[in-house]
Amino acid sequence: MDISYAVFCLKKSRNEFARILGILFDNAIEATDKVTDRAKIVQLYIATQNGYVIINIKNPTEHNVDTENLNTTKNDSNLHGFGILSIKSIVAKYHGNVAFKCENNEFQTTILIDNND
Numbered sequence: 099m100d101i102s103y104a105v106f107c108l109k110k111s112r113n114e115f116a117r118i119l120g121i122l123f124d125n126a127i128e129a130t131d132k133v134t135d136r137a138k139i140v141q142l143y144i145a146t147q148n149g150y151v152i153i154n155i156k157n158p159t160e161h162n163v164d165t166e167n168l169n170t171t172k173n174d175s176n177l178h179g180f181g182i183l184s185i186k187s188i189v190a191k192y193h194g195n196v197a198f199k200c201e202n203n204e205f206q207t208t209i210l211i212d213n214n215d
Contacts, residue, residue: 130157195209
């Protein structure tokens with residue numbers, strides 16, 4: 099795991115921030131576990147810039163993912179698949195933005211959260 103971070107003061111809910119990170123890590127680790135043909139490295143970057151907290155996480159995937167239609171891959175989909183919705187809800191609450199991208203079998207999530215008072 100490759101983690102880059104900058105020291106910052108989070109002015110928003112630490113519980114919600116931890117929830118976002120937990121969901122991101124769970125998803126990244128689950129996807130990475132399925133990869134068999136290359137290094138299993140999850141990269142996390144957290145920083146602040148211009149009053150925003152920036153979270154960027156990248157992980158390899160077994161195949162490219164349709165980022166417009168992110169659904170759970172678990173068999174019991176009625177009980178799973180709420181993580182991305184939770185992230186979007188928390189980010190919207192703080193007037194932020196979340197973007198997903200998948201190219202060359204690498205999935206990336208980038209989140210900007212307003213960290214102003």
